Amino acid sequence: MVRSEKHNVQFLYLHCLVALLGLTLLSVAITGDNARAEANYESIVLSPDTKEVNIAPYLWWSQDKEASILLEDIVYQRVALTWRKGTSENPNFGLNTPPYWFRLNVTNPTTREFERWLEIQYPVLDTVEVYLLTDGYVLASYRTGDALPFSHRPVANRHFVFPLKFGPQQSYEIFIRVKTEGSMQLPAVLWEPQLFLDEDQWLLAAQLLFTGIMLAMAGYNLILWILIRDSIYGLYVAYVVSIAIVQLSLHGTSYQFFWPDSPGWNQHQLIFFIGTSMIFASLFSYRYLDLHTQHKGLGYLILSGVVLGVASSIMALSAPYVMALKLAMFTVFLLSIILLGSGAFLWWLGTSNAPIFTIGWGIFLIGNISIVLTKIAVLPNLHIIEYGPQIGSTAEVFLFSLALAQRINQERKQRLLMQERALQLEREAREAQQETLEVQQQTNEELERRVALRTEELKTALSTLSRVNSQLRELAVRNELTQLYSMDQFRLHLQEEWSRCARSVSSLSLVLIKVDNFEQVNKNYGQVAIKSYLKELGKKLEDLTERAGDRAYRLSEDEFALLLPHSAIENALQVAEHVRSYSEAKLMVVEGHRFTVTLSIGISNEIPDISDSMEGIIRRARSAIETARNQGGNAVQFSLDS
DSSP states (O other): OOOOHHHHHHHHHHHHHHHHHTHHHHTSOOOSTTOOOGGGSOEEEOOTTOOEEEOGGGOEEEEOTTSOOOHHHHHTTOSOOOOEEOOSSSOEEEEOOSOEEEEEEEEEOSSSOEEEEEEEOOTTOSEEEEEEEETTEEEEEEEEOTTSOGGGSSSOSSSEEEEEEEOTTEEEEEEEEEEOSSEEEOOEEEEOHHHHHHHHHHHHHHHHHHHHHHHHHHHHHHHHHHHHOOHHHHHHHHHHHHHHHHHHHHTTHHHHHTOTTOHHHHHHHHHHHHHHHHHHHHHHHHHHTTTTTSOHHHHHHHHHHHHHHHHHHHHHHHSOHHHHHHHHHHHHHHHHHHHHHHHHHHHHHTOTTHHHHHHHHHHHHHHHHHHHHHHTTSSOOOHHHHHHHHHHHHHHHHHHHHHHHHHHHHHHHHHHHHHHHHHHHHHHHHHHOGGGHHHHHHHHHHHHHHHHHHHHHHHHHHHHHHHHHHHHHHHHTBOTTTOOBOHHHHHHHHHHHHHHHHHHTOOEEEEEEEETTHHHHHHHHHHHHHHHHHHHHHHHHHHTOOSTTOEEEEOSSSEEEEEEETOOHHHHHHHHHHHHHHHHHOOEEETTEEEOOOEEEEEEEEOOOTTSOTHHHHHHHHHHHHHHHHTTSSEEEEEOOO
């Protein structure tokens, strides 16, 4: 925001008046919560170590009920705002349509300039305005929101991120104006930019992982739908796609990657897809629980979710946002309870397909009810609750996919029982009446055709299972705890690199690592502590295998290895010393225990001969380890003997 020249002059007059009055002005009693004395507001103090600050404890807020207050009105005290101190870690005001103003103070007492990024971690706010002021002057201003094109954001991110610079030995005020027709929340953090980028990569990876899982489930069942021609698989695919879009929209991912130039559609699509997800959830449940053939009263109750879902989708495109949002949340809340209760009732009656259905909806229900309660400010806006629906949705689609696979198996058994019954009827009919033989033969041929079709489908499913087993075997080559390669892979890779280095006449280095006093550490601090250390060591070894061909292994409980092809002894010594010093300096704090662990490391290096055995390089490395351990451990030894 650019201040007018008239306002600048007024502000200078105000400062002159304050200088003339001096201490007299300080004696005047300023009444009301709208007093702007900086002493009333605790300030965030910046330093090189201030890299991540939750601003909630420093926030003051005020509601603009008339939606008419401008920043100038606050700066020049044209309006009497009532500022209130925030009381929660994540400010949440429920469903409120009037705009809210927030303010906080930031002080930089150092002689350095700091850049910090203000992240607002709630991406479904309609408009967000951020102003950075010092001495009443606006240094930076931003205006964005999910009602504006994505390109308006100063930093391309699914959340709202605002870069701010704080000069040395200065005090600043940050004003934030938020207007939204949905849930009014302001979870926000002041970040050091590089730390924000590092942390955000992991969160973005989680969103992409969630998207990949949902697409995989939808794609797999889409293929089954095409092959089997059973509408239940189509309903399931539509439900998975709808619920995936809902979850991605709640976290801003869909707006960033799917329709960044369509803010109008983005305003309505969340409620629209909530409605469609409830439509397809109701229809899928109706078919899966076979309510069209039994318990019809319960079926009509579940189908009421279709009516509510259709109403939500229509209102999303035509009705006021708040009204549509309230109906959508009511639909999610009510239908989740209906589906969970129906599944539990049928489970109690002994229906075979009810247990998995009930468990899946139970997991989903926990996440959805919790997120609804946060939107209306009944529960606090915690990170685990924000990501709860995605976790619940992922677990639910996995369980429902298993349920559909079980359905295929049940149908196959039913077909086999039908075939057996048909053969029995055929024998009885042959004895009773010869004239029915031709009809029975035709029936048998039809049954055989159906069995052949189901057999082909089973072959397809078994082929898919075979591919999954191949993937599981690939995972088995790594140690479960450290994610390093296993002993079998060590032997295989050593043989390959031995032959490769022999052909290229290149040196091969083997680094064997032994944990000192492994049993004593395990006895003193417990399995949790030693496992935590082994995980950290595994990560460190994996980080050191950056070159092509370098690999890390866990050979036994306390023994590890690094295979370094085309590596001179100097490089191997440098890597080994780096690992040893890292472990010696690494202070582990686990369950109240504080300890360090040392390593004995042996190195063997040689240029392989294709006619020689690779056992020699292993033997020499182990001999070097023994030398290190005999000297008290926590040392690196190497052997060049042939």
